[in-house]
Amino acid sequence: xxxxALLGNPNTGKTxxxxxxxxxxxxxxxxxxxxxxxxxxxxxxxxxxxIDLPGVYSLNPITKDExxxxxYLLGHSPDLILNVTNASQxxxxxxxxxxxxxxxxxVIITLNMIDDLKRxxxxxxxxxxxxxxxxxxxxxxxxxxxxxxxxKADLVRDQSEIKPNLPLKLNYPLMVNQAIRxxxxxLTKDYKVEPKFAHWLAIQYINNNKVVRKYATMHxxxxxxxxxxxxxxxxxxxxxxxxRLSFIEKTLASATEQLQSTQHVAITSKIDKVVxxxxxxxxxxxxxxxxxxxxxxxxxxxxxxGYLDGFLSGPISSWANQFLTQAGAxxxxxxxxxxxxxxxxxxxxVFIPQIFVLFxxxxxxxxxxxxxxAALVTDRIMEMIGLNGKAFIPLxxxxxxxxxGIMAARTIEQPKERLITTxxxxxxxxxxxxPIYSLFVAALFPRHQALIVLSLxxxxxxxxxFMAKFYHVIFKAKExxxxxxxxxQYHIPRLDIVWHGTWDKGKGFIKKAGTIIFAGTVxxxxxxxxxxxxxxxQIDQSFAANxxxxxxxxxxxxxxxxxQPISALLTGVLAKEVISSSMMVLFHTSxxxxxxxxxxxxxxxxxxxxxxxxxxxYIPCFATIGTIKSETGSAKWAAYSVISxxxxxxxLAFLIFQIGSLLM
Amino acid sequence: xxxxxxKQFNGLDDATAQRLHSLGLQVGSSVxxxxxxxxxxxxxxxxxxxxxxxxxxxxxxxxxxxxx
Numbered sequence: 001x002x003x004x005a006l007l008g009n010p011n012t013g014k015t016x017x018x019x020x021x022x023x024x025x026x027x028x029x030x031x032x033x034x035x036x037x038x039x040x041x042x043x044x045x046x047x048x049x050x051i052d053l054p055g056v057y058s059l060n061p062i063t064k065d066e067x068x069x070x071x072y073l074l075g076h077s078p079d080l081i082l083n084v085t086n087a088s089q090x091x092x093x094x095x096x097x098x099x100x101x102x103x104x105x106x107v108i109i110t111l112n113m114i115d116d117l118k119r120x121x122x123x124x125x126x127x128x129x130x131x132x133x134x135x136x137x138x139x140x141x142x143x144x145x146x147x148x149x150x151x152k153a154d155l156v157r158d159q160s161e162i163k164p165n166l167p168l169k170l171n172y173p174l175m176v177n178q179a180i181r182x183x184x185x186x187l188t189k190d191y192k193v194e195p196k197f198a199h200w201l202a203i204q205y206i207n208n209n210k211v212v213r214k215y216a217t218m219h220x221x222x223x224x225x226x227x228x229x230x231x232x233x234x235x236x237x238x239x240x241x242x243x244r245l246s247f248i249e250k251t252l253a254s255a256t257e258q259l260q261s262t263q264h265v266a267i268t269s270k271i272d273k274v275v276x277x278x279x280x281x282x283x284x285x286x287x288x289x290x291x292x293x294x295x296x297x298x299x300x301x302x303x304x305x306g307y308l309d310g311f312l313s314g315p316i317s318s319w320a321n322q323f324l325t326q327a328g329a330x331x332x333x334x335x336x337x338x339x340x341x342x343x344x345x346x347x348x349x350v351f352i353p354q355i356f357v358l359f360x361x362x363x364x365x366x367x368x369x370x371x372x373x374a375a376l377v378t379d380r381i382m383e384m385i386g387l388n389g390k391a392f393i394p395l396x397x398x399x400x401x402x403x404x405g406i407m408a409a410r411t412i413e414q415p416k417e418r419l420i421t422t423x424x425x426x427x428x429x430x431x432x433x434x435p436i437y438s439l440f441v442a443a444l445f446p447r448h449q450a451l452i453v454l455s456l457x458x459x460x461x462x463x464x465x466f467m468a469k470f471y472h473v474i475f476k477a478k479e480x481x482x483x484x485x486x487x488x489q490y491h492i493p494r495l496d497i498v499w500h501g502t503w504d505k506g507k508g509f510i511k512k513a514g515t516i517i518f519a520g521t522v523x524x525x526x527x528x529x530x531x532x533x534x535x536x537x538q539i540d541q542s543f544a545a546n547x548x549x550x551x552x553x554x555x556x557x558x559x560x561x562x563x564q565p566i567s568a569l570l571t572g573v574l575a576k577e578v579i580s581s582s583m584m585v586l587f588h589t590s591x592x593x594x595x596x597x598x599x600x601x602x603x604x605x606x607x608x609x610x611x612x613x614x615x616x617x618y619i620p621c622f623a624t625i626g627t628i629k630s631e632t633g634s635a636k637w638a639a640y641s642v643i644s645x646x647x648x649x650x651x652l653a654f655l656i657f658q659i660g661s662l663l664m
Numbered sequence: 665x666x667x668x669x670x671k672q673f674n675g676l677d678d679a680t681a682q683r684l685h686s687l688g689l690q691v692g693s694s695v696x697x698x699x700x701x702x703x704x705x706x707x708x709x710x711x712x713x714x715x716x717x718x719x720x721x722x723x724x725x726x727x728x729x730x731x732x
Contacts, residue, residue: 057686062679089714092688120713241685272715276708278701376717380705389706389717413679482679484687484722487708487715 002048002159005076007069007100008084009093010055011369011488013112017084017142018052019500021152046156051078057092059099060209062482064418065410070211073103079159080106082151087111087139088120088489094248097133102203104167104196107135108154114139114146116489121259128255135165143494167196172243176236179206179227186223193221208237268489275370276487281377288370290454292361298450301354302438308353312346313591332535336525343590344521344581348435348513350592351577355431356506362400363501369488371396376485385465386472388412388483391421395464398428399457400505402624405430406631413482420471422631424464426620426645429457431509432576436615439580439592443599444608452609456616463617463648512575516622520571520578524585527567544586558614558650559607559657569614575621606660610653617649666697668709671728680722688712689726697723 008014022041039052053069061067083100085093090111101107109129117123130137136154140147172180180202187198204212205224208231216224231237275284295301320342324334365371371393379389390412398405402425409421429437437456441449527544529535536542547570548563555566568582589595603611619642620628629638670693673681689695689711698715699708707723709716718726 057683060682062683089688089712091712092686092714095686095688242690245688245690276699278699278705281701372717376706376708377701379717379719380701380703383705383719388719413683481719482677482683483706483717483719484680484683485717486687487717 002080002155002157002162003051003076003078004048004080004082004155005051005053005072005078006082006084007053007096008055008112009057009086009089009096011486012055012084012086012093013142014055014084015052016497017110017112017140018050019497020142020145020148021155022050043152043156047158048156050082050155056096058096059204060207061211062413063411067211070209074211074215078105080108080155080162082155083107083109084112085109087114087117087124088122090124091248091252094133094251095244098168098170098244098248099204101133101135101165101168102170103200104165106162106165108138108151109133109135110138110140110147110151112140112142113489115141115144118259123257123259124252124255125257126255129251132251132255134168143491143497167199170243170247173239175234176206176239176243179231179236183223183227187221190223191219191221203240206231206236207240208232271490272373272487276373276376281373282381285374285377288365292358292365293450293454293457295361296354296358301357302449304353305350305438309346309350309592312342312350313593316346317342317590332529335529336522339588339590340521340525340585341518343584344525345513345518347581347584347592347595348517348577349510351431351435351438352506352510354434354438355509356502358431358434359400359505360498360502362397363498363505364493365396367491367493367497367501369490372485372487376487379483381465383481385469386481387417387420387468388481390483390485391417391468394421394425395428395461398425398430400431401508402426402428402430402620403627404505406624406627409631416475417481419632419637420468420475422628423471423637423641424468426624426628426641427460427464427467427617429460429616430576432621433615435577435580436583437612439583439596439599440603440608440612442592443596444603444605452612456612459613460616463652467648509577512577516575517577517581520574521581521585524567524571524578524582528586539586539588557657558653559604559610559661561607562602564602565611569618572615573619573621575623576615579615606657606664610657610660613656614649614653617645617652619646668695668697668727669693670695670726672726675725676722684718684722684726687714687716695726 006014006018018039018041021043023044041050041052042048043050051072053072054065056066056069059070059073061070081100083097085097097107097109111117111124126137126139138147138151138154140151142148171177180199183202183205184195184198187193187201188195193201201212201216201221202224205216275281277284317338321334321338324337365374374396375389375392377389378392382389382391391409394405394408394412397408405425405428406422409418409425412418412421434453437453438449441452445452524544527547528539528542531541531543531546533541539545544567545563548566551566552560552563560566564583564586567586568579571582572579583599584590584595587595587598589598599608625638625642628641629635632638670689670691672691673684676684693711696710697707698710700720701707704720706717707720709718709723
């Protein structure tokens with residue numbers, strides 16, 4: 001088994017390359033130290049395993065996400081490192097390559113997005129690059145599948161066939177070199193560290209790599225620890241940076257070739273002229289999101305969901321009912337399957353079209369390169385609440401799923417800002433909340449569906465921003481935000497990449513339907529069919545009714561007058577999708593149309609909106625609570641999140657219902 | 665017209681300075697300011713055929729201004 005680690009800067013097309021090289025892959029949980037998912041794939045018809053590492057600018061991490069790479073190199077030794085670079089930004093990409101080459105593990109560098117480079121009128125002599133860097137250099141364009149066959153052939157070799165690389169040796173200034181040599185020698189002699197690794201460790205330690213410094217302290221590597229003050233006082237890290245950069249500039253200068261035809265990359269600039277306009281940038285951003293919601297809820301998603309619902313509640317449901325009757329199944333079992341599972345789980349599955357359209361839109365925004373522009377145009381607003389534009393991206397991803405949104409907050413540099421972003425993420429209206437919105441807007445606001453749903457999303461953002469400002473004041477966050485965002489070239493989204501990304505995000509939803517939503521539906525069916533006297537035929541005597549009625553006085557002030565929604569809300573903590581399937585079971589209906597009629601009968605426009613606001617903001621689902629706990633590393637923040645969101649949601653719903661009732 | 669030279673990294677926090685270094689910026693690099701956002705919002709600069717968005721405060725410091 002050969003292990004290849006994929007390593008490179010962000011925006012180099014690394015993930016696309018990974019997807020093109022491997023045919024199946026899996027997320028494998030937990031690296032040592034931090035909980036993050038690593039992606040491991042296999043190259044077809046081979047024994048080569050490919051590990052996709054997060055994109056990093058250097059091995060000295062600033063964010064939590066970046067430390068994964070350094071930790072991987074400290075703990076594992078891959079057979080080969082494939083260093084993916086962006087050909088048109090080779091200068092800064094090679095800064096990372098140098099660090100990797102110093103390790104002495106076999107490396108192949110690929111100049112990816114080679115087409116973008118050619119369009120700028122430059123090319124590099126690969127032979128010169130290869131000699132100077134001391135490793136094979138290939139060119140690829142993963143988006144058009146160019147150069148992949150050759151690259152694959154390099155990767156599927158047996159461990160024994162991979163040629164070893166000598167570590168790259170740069171001419172660091174005399175003092176630095178001496179310090180590296182001394183430390184490396186005694187590490188090898190006294191601590192039995194492998195010579196090549198000792199050399200690399202010494203450079204990284206001297207270069208003030210935080211993770212390596214922690215590693216040295218943990219392993220009590222005295223030769224390094226004892227010299228720390230000296231290294232820092234001499235500013236060796238600056239000297240190392242300058243040496244590396246001038247080496248790279250010299251290498252690139254000797255390898256650069258001019259191409260005859262120069263056709264400038266004008267498209268990106270043209271789009272940017274409009275999209276990042278100082279004044280129109282923000283309205284355009286809002287417009288793009290409005291379009292996204294229109295597509296998901298009005299134009300494509302909702303009609304498709306309607307067909308799916310017709311199919312599930314019509315033919316499927318009646319066929320199952322007939323079959324079970326004929327087979328002589330107990331009425332109780334029939335009720336569980338038809339009224340419980342098909343109605344409940346099916347009631348959630350019908351939202352697949354809407355959710356997938358939303359995920360496809362998010363993927364297109366990510367893949368095209370617009371996300372970083374969104375960070376840019378929103379930065380000034382985010383600055384006012386003490387965050388930066390980059391925090392907007394996790395929040396937008398949170399529209400899909402709060403869990404992935406919170407995970408995406410790992411790219412935020414300042415720990416306090418990351419904590420704030422994590423805490424406000426659950427207010428982003430995730431896709432799981434959609435089913436219940438759709439039911440209520442169809443019942444009570446049939447003519448303004450998209451507008452009402454958009455207002456909820458907007459309210460979520462407003463509450464999130466308000467809370468962020470509040471936390472910023474409370475935490476007394478004084479340090480300036482780190483906001484540096486790269487604006488990559490635009491790419492025309494490619495269908496298979498978009499599908500890949502959509503499926504990656506959406507499959508969790510389908511999986512949940514089969515597990516937690518299934519379980520939640522069975523639970524609510526049991527609660528609604530059994531009471532203190534055993535199996536009950538009247539739902540009013542069931543446990544669910546008892547529970548709902550006990551809590552009814554608490555929910556009266558926010559406009560809920562029947563017990564069914566209350567019981568449904570309780571199950572919503574399992575997963576928000578369960579709310580609508582629970583409603584289906586509790587109102588004893590088997591299709592959406594009937595349920596919508598029921599809801600229309602027991603709510604007014606104001607009480608419905610108050611309830612929707614409550615659902616938007618109340619307790620995060622189990623998965624989100626768990627993620628908050630693991631990302632903040634404390635159960636206290638998770639508990640705080642539960643309590644604070646409950647308080648906020650109740651207060652807002654109360655205000656809306658009371659004030660709304662006065663006005664109407 | 666909008667060409668500037670990077671004069672210093674002094675006064676920047678470590679993380680910002682390090683990230684700018686990783687993007688290939690150093691004292692003496694010439695940058696082009698492509699766009700300024702209103703109300704001292706972010707600035708888009710172009711270096712080595714790449715566009716980067718940074719905060720106005722950072723831009724001022726890099727081009728030789730006083731720390732705010």
